[in-house]
Amino acid sequence: MAQNGLYPVTYDKYANRYWKRFSSFSFARHQHLCPIVEHEVPLTAAAYPMVFRESDNWVEPVAVLSLSPREPTPFVSGDGRWLASYIPSVLRCPPFKTEQCTSRSENQMQLMVDETLGLVTGSPEHEPFFVATGELSPELKKVLRFLRARESSAFATRITCRTLQNLGLFKPLAGHEGIELPAGTLGVDFQRLNALSQPEKLTLLEAGALQLVHAHQVSLSHLAWLSIAQKQAAHTYTRKKYTENSDVSHFLSAMARARNEDDCLIGEV
Template sequence: MAAQTDLVPISKARHGHRFWRRFSSYDFARPLAEVPVVAEEILHCASAFPLAFRRSGPNSGSAVTPVALLSLIPEQDTPFVSHEGHWLGTYVPSHLRSHPFASQTTGQQDQMALLIDENSGLITDNPRDEPFFAPDGTLSPGLAQVVQFSRTRAAAMQATEVLCATLEAMELFTPFISHEGVDLPVGLLTIDSGRLKSLPDAHLVLLARQDALRLIHAHQVSLQHCLWLDKASRQTGLTKATPDTDTTSPGNDALDGFLSALAQAQENDAVPG
């Protein structure tokens, strides 16, 4: 299930006299089945979510990136967001922390455009909120911080895509259909363990030097989360499908209790990042 967004470039002409506020609920993440992650956060993500790989576009030559799986059931809300909009995971992927902003590269080298989701409900005309621009037309301090975060993450994603390109050049990716009896979303990729074992020593040394082996191992270890995520996703679907159920019903309390316990168990087992 995809969230409905309306991303537009931020400009003085469109947003010069408007304001924005930081999100206070993770309701926006509820319909997300997966989010892209970068290599720098891979250990934190591996301690909380199953990790897989996916092409960023429909073509076979599209870049491959790692993704954190938030739900394993098609069109099913993620169990990582509570009924009240709280995040139940032990780590928040950087992709989610940037909401309602996003970035995209422009036609010019090393140039980035900052976008904002105008359907987020976080753009206002209230002077008590944060302005987009200062009176002199420069970026406001708050928006400047967002730009810096977006640039840092964009650079990290570019470096992560380079790592994945090395894995692809060594023909290590293979279709990922299921794991230990758990069906996975369509289009995912995993590491071919047999192919990895057969690599020449020189290739393994290269992977180690580039930290690509850490990416591989994090992916492999993270797959232990598939079973409980499948169970949690199905539990979420059953609760949502129950008619006339409000957030105070025993069924929903049981679900939130289960997920809270799950989050605590993840925290106890978390891999230091």
């Protein structure tokens, strides 16, 4: 049974089906928080506010794409372009993702496809799911390797965050310098950080968690920018309803020019 349009990629269902590479980020327009992994932390912190959230008893770092789940992100243009300098890896996977198999070994991941995105077709001009031998096609094997690598990195990232959690370094973060953050946001307690004992600091260092702490601290400076961007995007949308030639503001379009179109393809984590 499909959940939210997700189906397991099986030979019986997809032997004669095909898939298209996505060309628009419209699917992410209403995503306000985006999970990231350790390898992405420097690039993420350079482009977005980076905070933390708790999910399934784990804490993970997330990029803030919108200051409210009710407001679309300003990082997606009206025609589906990504307007920031870095695209989080989880947004480079559509229409595929992986889910843990409950009926198999603990490390077994099931490849899933989201049919709601309109990227599954019956046309041979697109990428096949399977080859004649019943194996995944070469391109789909690349996708699966990418997803597995990302999942492995996500687990390592959660372990690093567990070190911060065990040291009591997370606290609720309702806002920063007058800018309200989405509910459930966590931040680093820098007062507690400064009070760590020498053995605790060594634990933090050995776990490789300092990068997360410093990146989070520096990235909060983007909140003011994001607040302005959302207001400008909302203003542009209002004008667009009444004028024919209006587009996203120059403030955001300048970022779009720096976005390499090749990054829309599934790449490295």
